[in-house]
Amino acid sequence: MSAADENLDVSEGLASIGEAARRSGVPKDTLRIWERRYGFPAPLRDAAGDRAYPSDQVEKLRLIRILIDQGRRPSKLVTRSLAALQAEFQVGAAERSAPEAWVIEALDLLRAHDVEGLRARLVATLHERGLRPFVIDNVAALSAAVGEAWIAGELAVFEEHLFTELIARVLRGALAGVGRGGDARPRILLTTLPGEPHALGLLMAECLMTLSGGACFSLGVETPPHDVAQASAAHRIDVVALSFSAMYGPAAARRDLKTLRDVLPPEVEIWAGGACPGLRGQPIAGVRTVPDLEAIEALVAGWRR
CATH class of the missing domain: 3.40.50.280 (Cobalamin-binding domain)
Structure with missing residues (x-):
């Protein structure tokens, strides 16, 4: 891929394949496969012949990604309109139970860009509950809520990335404190x-x-x-x-x-x-x-x- 493909001016409402992948969460290789297999996305081409994705296609890709995470098949989603996908997402969100207070608090800290406050809240919950329930209950629930907020346009891409890096830092720190014998198996x-x-x-x-x-x-x-x-x-x-x-x-x-x-x-x-x-x-x-x-x-x- 050429430098023009990565550095395409997005001020005109177009995104390079790299930017489309970052904003939608769909890997670049998958974008190319769907384009060949399903005819969507259908990028434009810039002067250098590189792919350029309109904002509505990127938004549709965002919705497709979260619906796939919920068990839908891409072949059933790519043919639907953006409005239909948005309606399906809203119905699914209404059917899911309301997030716990802890998840709401963590999301509010993320939206406020209070990185240290969110880190402290995560660490406190980890110490209160222990690593196993923290991973299975708290991290899983918060990850799902962050994904839904991102696809609903309530979180920016950088905020989702910040959350992932922060969670990884907390988990790696917790792992460092777990005693492991040299002959542990498997x-x-x-x-x-x-x-x-x-x-x-x-x-x-x-x-x-x-x-x-x-x-x-x-x-x-x-x-x-x-x-x-x-x-x-x-x-x-x-x-x-x-x-x-x-x-x-x-x-x-x-x-x-x-x-x-x-x-x-x-x-x-x-x-x-x-x-x-x-x-x-x-x-x-x-x-x-x-x-x-x-x-x-x-x-x-x-x-x-």
Whole structure:
């Protein structure tokens, strides 16, 4: 992609593919795939021939992303109008229960750009409740509320990014205080595969796996399968744990998991979790799917048995 593609003047209501991806939360590769497969988005072209996305398309992409996170399929959403998607989102928001007071307070601090106040509130709740319930209840609920506020236009992109970084900082700080023996088992490698840039779910899983007595090694995001296999051998890994968001294509998830299974020794287990629909339904040979965060403790205990 050329520099013009990244630096397109957005004052005219157009966004480069990089800006469209940042504002919508839909990865650039996915934007290109949807364009070929569904005919949407339908970007314009600038003088250099690079993609330029009108603001209404970016807004529609934002709505599609949050509806996919709630279990809808992109093929059913891209053909609908922006107004229809907005109406569907509003109906879904009305049907969901009202957020708890703690979530409302945290959102207010985020909107007020009170970073230190929000950090202090998160840390206080972590200390009050403990790491496991904080991850399963508080972080999960607040992440969902931030996503909904963002898609409703109540939070800017930078505010969502700020929230994610702040939560990650708090969780990493809590992990540093968890005692782990040098001979802890299972030895778990955590990462995502190329095309999955979302890291927060992976960090939440790492917290719960560590609390359950596992020894965790994180490679961050978007690690190619052969690199995963090399790292697994180097660190004598027992389990490779992967996260797949709802934006990861179902067919791609199943294909990529099979590729990883082929390059890992049979004694190394693969655990895959997240909202990707490809993890549901027909089992994937040699892969154990994780239905939710609460299942992690039992998985670790089951490995030991």
